[in-house]
Amino acid sequence: MHEVSIASELLTTIERVARESGGRRVRAVDLVVGELAGVDADALSFAFEIVSRGTIAEGAVVTVDRAPLLVACGACGLEGPGDLEALACAGCGGSPVRVTGGRELRLTSIDIEDD
Ligand SMILES: [Zn+2]
Incomplete structure (x- = not known):
């Protein structure tokens, strides 16, 4: 379950940010996980709950x-949502297409309580 190692890395970042801003507690964390990132959102939330026990988060x-x-x-020039199964163009069905989004995993916001 590699969600645990991802959660640990996220926690390291979150703890650093919280410390730097003098926060006492992390109330909420928002993440964006791409469809192609290979991460199960529920498993990641659960893993974070476990690794964050006893920490500021x-x-x-x-x-x-x-x-x-x-x-x-490349065939019709369309940029937009793709077909996850076929990795083909939603416009013309052309394949292969270049993946421009959906692999990301990033922290978008950290809500820190500083008092
Ligand atoms: Zn196309």
């Missing part, structure tokens, strides 16, 4: 937004 509400697969088609 214990009990933080984790919200995971899915980022859709985005592709650019």
Whole structure:
């Protein structure tokens, strides 16, 4: 379950940010996980809950937004949502397409209580 190692890395970043801003507690964390990132959102939330126990981020509400697969088609020039199964262009069905989004995993916001 590699979500645990991802959660640990996120926690390291979150703890650093919280410390630097003088926060006492992390209330909430927002993440964006791409459809192609290979991460299960529920497993990641659960893993974070476990690794954050006893830390400044214990009990933080984790919200995971899915980022859709985005592709650019070399045949018709369309850029937009792609077909996750076929990795093909939604416009003309052309394949292969270049993946331009959906692999990301990033922290978008950290809500820190500083008092
Ligand atoms: Zn196309």
